[in-house]
Amino acid sequence: MTAQQEQHPHPLAGKRMTGAEMIIQVLAQEGVDTIFGYTGGAILPTYDAIFRYNAERQDRRNEQIQLIVPANEQGAGFMAAGYARASGKVGVFIVTSGPGATNSVTPIRDCMADSVPAVLICGQVARAAIGTDAFQEAPVFNLMSPCAKHVFLVEEPEELEAIVRTAFEIARSGRPGPVVIDVPKDVQNWEGVFRGEGTLHFRGYENRMRELSRSRLSEESCGEFFELLGKSERPLICAGGGIISGNAAGQLRAFVEKFRVPVVTTLMGIGSVDTTDELSLHMLGMHGMAYANYAVMDCDFLITLGARFDDRVAGKVQEFAPKAKMLAHIDIDAAEIGKVKTVTWSHVGPAREALEDLMRCGDDFRKDFSKWLEHVRGLKREHARNYNRETPAIQPHHVLECLSGIMRGEAIVATGVGQHQMWAAQYLDIRHPRSLLTSGSMATMGFGLPAAIGAQLAFPDRLVIDVDGDGSMRMNLGELETATTYNLPVKVLVLNNCGDGMVRQWQKLYFGNRFSGSDKSLRQKDFVKTAEADGFKFARRLSDKAQLEETLEEFIAFGGPAFLEVMIDPEACVYPMVGPGMGYKEMITGDFIAGRNPDEDLSMGAPPSDSF
Amino acid sequence: MSDIHSPASQLNSQSTRTLSILVENRFGVLSRITGLFSARAYNIESLTVARTSDPGLSRITMVVRCESLLAQQILRQVEKLPDTVEAADLTESNCVERELVLVRVRAPEGKRTTLLTEAEIFRARVVTATPDNYVFEVTGDSGKVDAFLDVVRPYGIDEMVRTGKVALRRNLSPKHGDADPVQAG
Numbered sequence: 139m140t141a142q143q144e145q146h147p148h149p150l151a152g153k154r155m156t157g158a159e160m161i162i163q164v165l166a167q168e169g170v171d172t173i174f175g176y177t178g179g180a181i182l183p184t185y186d187a188i189f190r191y192n193a194e195r196q197d198r199r200n201e202q203i204q205l206i207v208p209a210n211e212q213g214a215g216f217m218a219a220g221y222a223r224a225s226g227k228v229g230v231f232i233v234t235s236g237p238g239a240t241n242s243v244t245p246i247r248d249c250m251a252d253s254v255p256a257v258l259i260c261g262q263v264a265r266a267a268i269g270t271d272a273f274q275e276a277p278v279f280n281l282m283s284p285c286a287k288h289v290f291l292v293e294e295p296e297e298l299e300a301i302v303r304t305a306f307e308i309a310r311s312g313r314p315g316p317v318v319i320d321v322p323k324d325v326q327n328w329e330g331v332f333r334g335e336g337t338l339h340f341r342g343y344e345n346r347m348r349e350l351s352r353s354r355l356s357e358e359s360c361g362e363f364f365e366l367l368g369k370s371e372r373p374l375i376c377a378g379g380g381i382i383s384g385n386a387a388g389q390l391r392a393f394v395e396k397f398r399v400p401v402v403t404t405l406m407g408i409g410s411v412d413t414t415d416e417l418s419l420h421m422l423g424m425h426g427m428a429y430a431n432y433a434v435m436d437c438d439f440l441i442t443l444g445a446r447f448d449d450r451v452a453g454k455v456q457e458f459a460p461k462a463k464m465l466a467h468i469d470i471d472a473a474e475i476g477k478v479k480t481v482t483w484s485h486v487g488p489a490r491e492a493l494e495d496l497m498r499c500g501d502d503f504r505k506d507f508s509k510w511l512e513h514v515r516g517l518k519r520e521h522a523r524n525y526n527r528e529t530p531a532i533q534p535h536h537v538l539e540c541l542s543g544i545m546r547g548e549a550i551v552a553t554g555v556g557q558h559q560m561w562a563a564q565y566l567d568i569r570h571p572r573s574l575l576t577s578g579s580m581a582t583m584g585f586g587l588p589a590a591i592g593a594q595l596a597f598p599d600r601l602v603i604d605v606d607g608d609g610s611m612r613m614n615l616g617e618l619e620t621a622t623t624y625n626l627p628v629k630v631l632v633l634n635n636c637g638d639g640m641v642r643q644w645q646k647l648y649f650g651n652r653f654s655g656s657d658k659s660l661r662q663k664d665f666v667k668t669a670e671a672d673g674f675k676f677a678r679r680l681s682d683k684a685q686l687e688e689t690l691e692e693f694i695a696f697g698g699p700a701f702l703e704v705m706i707d708p709e710a711c712v713y714p715m716v717g718p719g720m721g722y723k724e725m726i727t728g729d730f731i732a733g734r735n736p737d738e739d740l741s742m743g744a745p746p747s748d749s750f
Numbered sequence: 751m752s753d754i755h756s757p758a759s760q761l762n763s764q765s766t767r768t769l770s771i772l773v774e775n776r777f778g779v780l781s782r783i784t785g786l787f788s789a790r791a792y793n794i795e796s797l798t799v800a801r802t803s804d805p806g807l808s809r810i811t812m813v814v815r816c817e818s819l820l821a822q823q824i825l826r827q828v829e830k831l832p833d834t835v836e837a838a839d840l841t842e843s844n845c846v847e848r849e850l851v852l853v854r855v856r857a858p859e860g861k862r863t864t865l866l867t868e869a870e871i872f873r874a875r876v877v878t879a880t881p882d883n884y885v886f887e888v889t890g891d892s893g894k895v896d897a898f899l900d901v902v903r904p905y906g907i908d909e910m911v912r913t914g915k916v917a918l919r920r921n922l923s924p925k926h927g928d929a930d931p932v933q934a935g
């Protein structure tokens with residue numbers, strides 16, 4: 139209970155109402171302005187309560203909770219996720235029992251894997267019917283338990299309002315994540331007294347969260363950090379999604395500026411620093427920039443902030459950052475420290491405060507890393523991103539370069555999963571946090587369109603672009619209609635290479651060009667007609683390279699939902715590539731990015747410390 | 751018998767860890783915790799759960815076969831669950847461990863006296879008897895229980911049930927009690 143609530147009891151405290159009405163009252167209390175969801179038998183009372191809540195506020199539209207109805211519950215989940223990723227607020231979606239709940243498993247797991255705060259309210263069959271194989275019954279608690287941060291089954295209606303409040307607390311505290319509330323239909327229909335306050339108590343969790351929020355770096359610990367930094371000649375920061383979800387991008391940028399340490403980011407960390415900044419080395423990992431990966435190979439001190447050495451980042455762990463004799467790690471999740479890499483120095487706590495503490499304690503710290511920075515600048519110059527600029531076939535990289543020039547790092551971009559996702563990560567300038575919304579860990583195809591819709595609802599006035607692939611677009615194609623139904627000006631860009639390009643790339647490399655299941659060149663789908671049928675007033679297909687820039691500009695400038703399909707070179711591959719389970723030294727850079735001779739890295743004849 | 755590990759039981763326990771997890775006594779907690787283990791493909795060797803002196807809390811004692819580092823990692827994962835109050839690896843700590851076994855041993859005429867004499871060594875109690883067999887109850891650490899079973903196995907074991915291990919620290923540190931000190935807050 140907050141002090142504010144103590145002073146001002148809820149105006150409806152003490153009133154009798156149904157469980158369904160209590161759910162909506164608590165959502166309003168939590169500041170929820172948008173709910174995504176699909177109705178159905180077991181959630182009818184709650185949908186009715188939303189309707190009545192809004193009807194009572196017909197003349198006060200800004201107090202209403204807008205309801206966005208997707209084509210499929212998975213869409214609702216990804217809309218809520220897009221809303222949450224873009225805004226930092228808890229995304230909310232409400233679905234019915236059985237298939238509604240099972241369709242929501244994927245977005246819940248996706249939110250968990252990328253630490254996105256969300257609350258899912260599922261209808262459930264009445265308590266007396268649970269376990270009888272009732273109509274539209276599914277074991278939501280069992281299904282969701284291993285996928286979510288926490289799951290509640292409301293057994294006691296008296297606990298309902300406290301559970302809903304607690305769900306929000308759990309979703310946004312510590313390492314954020316999704317919380318599921320399974321609400322039997324009779325609990326929604328139950329009538330009781332609304333208290334307007336109160337949460338459930340989880341003593342261990344509350345203690346841990348209290349300790350976490352108080353967790354600051356001691357002078358001693360800061361001293362140790364700067365001792366390591368002082369010993370280092372080639373320090374490198376690796377920033378992850380924790381910087382973004384922890385709202386620490388400002389602190390990170392100040393830290394980078396003050397100590398002049400270059401930064402690589404994970405896919406989830408893109409936007410934590412401005413990718414156009416001179417000290418930004420963009421993304422590392424399996425499809426990271428060649429220069430970013432070379433910098434990781436060369437650094438002697440790796441400072442990992444809110445990242446977790448995922449296998450797509452670390453590759454062969456034993457060979458990851460082989461020259462980094464020192465490794466510092468700051469994370470909000472104690473379980474991530476030492477999980478993959480052994481660390482020299484670590485701190486468990488919010489990144490924002492930790493960086494502030496380091497800045498304060500290191501106020502007098504001075505060390506000249508200019509030789510290292512010169513080396514890093516060289517890497518950026520020598521091993522810059524590149525692609526086939528001569529061929530008449532439209533290259534996806536080219537499309538994204540042009541798009542980047544138009545949006546100038548100011549748009550919110552959502553992506554599907556696959557090659558186009560990696561090209562978007564590599565070729566779009568992203569200047570602000572919460573601007574690249576992508577399914578990183580789960581890598582769920584079909585994420586992009588609904589996530590873009592969710593982000594557009596969070597920021598109606600911003601430019602929101604879904605960069606998608608033909609495979610990913612098919613997955614949640616139904617949501618095209620959702621965009622036009624609510625007249626959301628999302629820009630849907632499909633890079634069509636007639637298949638599952640990333641899978642094809644792996645089949646080329648590792649499966650002897652046997653394109654099992656991944657070739658879609660004989661499919662009949664006309665995406666443009668589909669978009670038109672779903673109400674897109676701007677729906678075009680582009681196959682002529684000469685018209686690319688002009689078409690992109692018209693597409694982005696269009697005042698409403700717009701759809702553009704670009705037929706890209708189906709042979710285009712994502713480079714660089716560090717093969718699965720391989721070390722960075724085995725990175726392939728392709729025909730257009732200059733690779734580095736394996737002996738060339740730091741040797742240069744002189745001892746490493748003198749090389750810069 | 752002694753609470754101190756005999757060398758034999760130490761050998762046995764080298765690859766197993768005894769984990770003690772204090773949790774909120776709420777719906778689904780057990781499945782949540784065991785789900786964490788199965789999701790990481792760890793086998794649970796034994797598991798006991800019961801309410802503590804505080805009816806709002808339950809204590810889970812779990813024996814898993816894994817190395818110390820892996821146990822640390824899984825405990826950290828367990829500690830992330832909102833329902834977890836406290837989770838600890840008791841394998842190397844100073845604690846009392848007990849397990850109970852009920853075992854039906856063939857006891858034909860002529861072997862009964864020797865069987866009872868051997869059982870006496872382990873302070874095994876006969877809890878029921880038929881003309882053909884005895885059902886013994888033995889309590890002790892896992893090493894003792896194993897040793898007893900080794901002794902009676904030649905007679906023929908018809909049926910057996912073990913409770914799995916329960917464990918308690920010898921010294922109560924304020925942080926690790928059933929009642930949480932910050933609960934009042």
